[in-house]
Amino acid sequence: xxxxxxxxRLTGLTKEFGAVTAVDHVDLEIAAGEFFSMLGPSGSGxxxxxxxxxxFEQPTAGIIELFGQDVTKRAPFDRDVNTxxxxxxxxxxxxxxxxxxxxLRVRGLGRRERNERAMxxxxxxxxxxxAARKPSQLSGGQRQRIALARATVVQPKVLLxxxxxxxxxxxxxxxxQVELKEIxxxxxxxxxxxxxxxEEALTLSDRIAVFNDGRIEQLGTPAELxxxxxxxxxxxxxxxxxxxxxxxxRDLLGREGHHSVRPEKMTVTRDGLAGEGVVNVxxxxxxxxxxGSGVRLVVDLDDGTRVTVLEQNDRDRIHDDERxxxxxxxxxxxxxxxxxxxxxxxxxx
Amino acid sequence: MTTHAPAPPGAPANAPGQARxxxxxxxxxxxxxxxxxxxxxxxxxxxxxxxxxxxxxxxxYIVALVLLLVTAFWSVDSFTGExxxxxxxxxxxxxxxxxxxxxxxxxxxxxxxAVTLIDVLLALPIAFFMAKVASPRMQRILVIAVLTxxxxxxxxxxxxxxxxxxxxxxLEWLVAxxxxxxxxxxxxxxxxxxxYLWLPYVILPIYAGLERVPDxxxxxxxxxxxxxxxTIRLVVFPLVLPAIIAGTIFSFSLSLGDYITVNIVGxxxxxxxxxxxxxxxxxxxxxxxxxxxxxxxVIIFGYxxxxxxxxxxxxx
Numbered sequence: 269x270x271x272x273x274x275x276x277r278l279t280g281l282t283k284e285f286g287a288v289t290a291v292d293h294v295d296l297e298i299a300a301g302e303f304f305s306m307l308g309p310s311g312s313g314x315x316x317x318x319x320x321x322x323x324f325e326q327p328t329a330g331i332i333e334l335f336g337q338d339v340t341k342r343a344p345f346d347r348d349v350n351t352x353x354x355x356x357x358x359x360x361x362x363x364x365x366x367x368x369x370x371x372l373r374v375r376g377l378g379r380r381e382r383n384e385r386a387m388x389x390x391x392x393x394x395x396x397x398x399a400a401r402k403p404s405q406l407s408g409g410q411r412q413r414i415a416l417a418r419a420t421v422v423q424p425k426v427l428l429x430x431x432x433x434x435x436x437x438x439x440x441x442x443x444x445q446v447e448l449k450e451i452x453x454x455x456x457x458x459x460x461x462x463x464x465x466x467e468e469a470l471t472l473s474d475r476i477a478v479f480n481d482g483r484i485e486q487l488g489t490p491a492e493l494x495x496x497x498x499x500x501x502x503x504x505x506x507x508x509x510x511x512x513x514x515x516x517x518r519d520l521l522g523r524e525g526h527h528s529v530r531p532e533k534m535t536v537t538r539d540g541l542a543g544e545g546v547v548n549v550x551x552x553x554x555x556x557x558x559x560g561s562g563v564r565l566v567v568d569l570d571d572g573t574r575v576t577v578l579e580q581n582d583r584d585r586i587h588d589d590e591r592x593x594x595x596x597x598x599x600x601x602x603x604x605x606x607x608x609x610x611x612x613x614x615x616x617x
Numbered sequence: 618m619t620t621h622a623p624a625p626p627g628a629p630a631n632a633p634g635q636a637r638x639x640x641x642x643x644x645x646x647x648x649x650x651x652x653x654x655x656x657x658x659x660x661x662x663x664x665x666x667x668x669x670x671x672x673x674x675x676x677x678y679i680v681a682l683v684l685l686l687v688t689a690f691w692s693v694d695s696f697t698g699e700x701x702x703x704x705x706x707x708x709x710x711x712x713x714x715x716x717x718x719x720x721x722x723x724x725x726x727x728x729x730x731a732v733t734l735i736d737v738l739l740a741l742p743i744a745f746f747m748a749k750v751a752s753p754r755m756q757r758i759l760v761i762a763v764l765t766x767x768x769x770x771x772x773x774x775x776x777x778x779x780x781x782x783x784x785x786x787x788l789e790w791l792v793a794x795x796x797x798x799x800x801x802x803x804x805x806x807x808x809x810x811x812x813y814l815w816l817p818y819v820i821l822p823i824y825a826g827l828e829r830v831p832d833x834x835x836x837x838x839x840x841x842x843x844x845x846x847x848t849i850r851l852v853v854f855p856l857v858l859p860a861i862i863a864g865t866i867f868s869f870s871l872s873l874g875d876y877i878t879v880n881i882v883g884x885x886x887x888x889x890x891x892x893x894x895x896x897x898x899x900x901x902x903x904x905x906x907x908x909x910x911x912x913x914x915v916i917i918f919g920y921x922x923x924x925x926x927x928x929x930x931x932x933x
Binding site: 322323324343344345349350351353354355357358359360361370371373374375418419422 | 831833834836837838839840841842843844847851852855856
C-alpha cells in the first residue's frame with residue numbers, strides 16, 4: 269500500500285431501505301491515518317454509511333474500497349475494519365479478558381498468546397485489573413474502553429466508531445475524547461467516527477463530513493466548516509448561527525443571498541462601535557443568560573430579526589444587560605458568511 | 618435557536634392570580650380511598666395479592682403431592698382391596714428391584730431423551746429463523762403457526778399420527794417409492810409423535826431466548842472475524858443455553874409422564890405412565906402406582922440438579 273492510496277474510498281454509495289433512501293450517491297475518500305468524523309442529525313445516513321463500510325449492510329449500489337481493494341461484496345469477517353458499537357456490544361457471558369481476546373481466538377491463536385496480547389490491549393486502556401470481571405460489573409466508561417481494546421487488539425486498518433461516547437455523561441465524555449485522540453495518534457490507524465454532537469466532531473477530527481438526508485452537505489476541516497459553512501444547514505448544525513434569509517440580508521447587509529454571523533462575532537454595546545466595515549443595528553434585549561464563562565444575549569433587532577450574541581466574561585464587559593434594555597448589536601462585515609442564494613430546506617432559524 | 622415569543626419588558630409571565638385553565642382535583646371515591654389505604658399498608662397489600670394463589674398452591678398442589686408420596690409407603694390388603702395404612706417399604710423395593718419396572722423405566726427414559734434431543738435439534742434452526750432472520754410480520758405469523766397445534770386436542774393429534782404412520786398411511790405412500798417403509802406402531806412411532814406434540818414447548822423458550830440476544834452481539838462477532846460457526850458456538854449457544862434447558866425440561870418431563878401416545882401409536886410397548894394407569898385402575902393398587910409415579914419425579918429432580926450445577930437455572 270502506498271501513501272497515496274486512501275484508506276477508504278466510497279464511490280456512488282447508495283442504500284435504500286424499501287422506499288427510503290438512507291444513503292444517496294455518496295462519494296468520499298478518507299486518507300490513511302486520518303481522524304475522520306461523519307456528523308449529522310439522526311436519520312441523516314451517517315450510521316448507515318458506517319454499517320456499509322463494516323459490512324453489516326449491503327449497498328444498493330456503489331463501491332467500497334479499502335486501501336484500493338474492492339470489499340463491497342465481502343462479509344464483515346473478511347474486512348480489515350473493526351467497529352466500536354454504540355451499545356459496546358460486549359459479550360455478557362465472557363470475562364473482560366475473553367471479550368478482548370475474542371478476535372484473536374476466532375483467528376485461531378493459542379490461549380497463552382491471545383491472553384498475553386489481550387492483557388497488553390487492556391493495559392493500553394488502563395484496565396488490566398478488570399480482566400477477570402464480567403462486562404456487567406463495569407461502569408459505562410470502562411465498558412467503552414473495553415470495547416475499544418477489543419476492536420484494536422486485532423490491529424484493524426480502519427476503526428469505525430458508532431457514537432461511542434453517546435451513553436457517557438459530560439465529564440467522562442470530555443475525558444474519553446482526549447483518550448480517543450491519544451489512542452488514535454498512538455496506533456496511527458484511520459478512525460471513522462460517527463456522531464451527532466457537533467462539538468465532539470469539531471474537537472476530535474482532522475476532517476468532518478456533514479450529512480443531511482443521505483448526502484454529504486459539506487466536507488472540510490473543523491475550521492473550514494465552522495468559519496465558512498457553505499449552506500444554511502451546515503451553518504445551523506455546526507455551532508450556532510444567526511441566519512439572515514435573502515430579504516433580511518438585503519435590508520440589513522445590503523447583500524444578495526442567505527447569510528450567517530456567529531454569535532461570538534457579534535458585540536452588544538449601548539452606543540455602537542465605530543470603524544471600517546462595522547455594522548451597527550439597534551435592538552432590545554429579550555433574554556440574558558449567564559453561562560459562567562460568558563453571557564448569552566438574545567436581542568430583537570428593530571426590524572424584528574432575533575439574534576443571539578455570545579459575550580465573553582472578560583474585564584472589558586462593564587455593563588450588565590437586562591431584559592428590555594435598548595442596545596446596539598455590532599459585527600464586522602468580514603464575519604458575515606455567504607450561504608448561497610437558493611432556498612434550502614434546512615433547519616429553521 | 619430561540620423560538621419563544623418575546624415577552625413585553627417588565628411583565629412577568631404567569632403572574633400569580635392570573636387566570637389559567639383549572640385542573641380538576643381527583644374526586645374522592647371509595648375505590649380511591651381503598652387505593653390510598655393499600656398504598657400505605659404494604660403488608661395488607663401483599664396478603665391480598667398472595668392469599669388466593671398460596672391457598673391453591675398449598676392445599677391443592679402440595680397436599681396432593683404429599684399424599685401421593687405418603688401413599689407409596691402404604692399397602693393394599695389383597696383380600697378386601699382396602700388400603701391399609703401401615704408403613705412399609707415393599708412398594709419401593711418392588712419398583713426398584715423388579716425387572717419389569719427397570720426395563721420400563723429405561724425405556725421411558727430413552728424415549729424422553731430421544732424426544733428431547735430431536736425437539737432441540739428441530740427447534741434451534743426454527744427459533745433462530747424466527748428470532749433473527751424473519752421480518753417482524755413473518756415473525757408474528759410464525760409464532761401463531763407454532764402455537765396453533767396447541768389449540769387442537771392432544772388425542773386428535775395422536776390419532777392423526779396413528780393414521781399417518783399406519784401401514785397404508787400417508788408416510789408409507791410418501792417414502793415407499795424411495796424404498797422406505799413406515800416404522801409402524803412401536804417405540805419409533807412413539808418418539809416421532811411425542812416429538813411432534815412437545816415441539817412448540819421447546820421452540821417458544823428458545824425463540825424467546827434468542828430474541829433477547831441483541832443483534833449487535835452477532836455483528837460484533839462477525840466484525841471481530843468470527844464466521845458463522847464460531848459465532849454460534851462461542852456467542853449464541855452460551856447465551857441461549859438457559860432457554861434451551863428450559864425447553865428440554867418441558868419436553869423431557871412431559872415425555873416421562875406420557876401414557877396415551879404410547880397406547881395409540883406404541884404398539885404393545887408400555888411406559889411408566891401405563892404402569893401407573895393399570896395399577897390405579899385394573900389392579901386397584903394405588904400404593905404401587907404411587908411408588909411407580911415417584912420414579913419420574915426422582916429422575917426430574919436429578920435432571921434439575923444436574924442442570925443447576927451448570928448454572929443454567931440462574932437465568933431462567
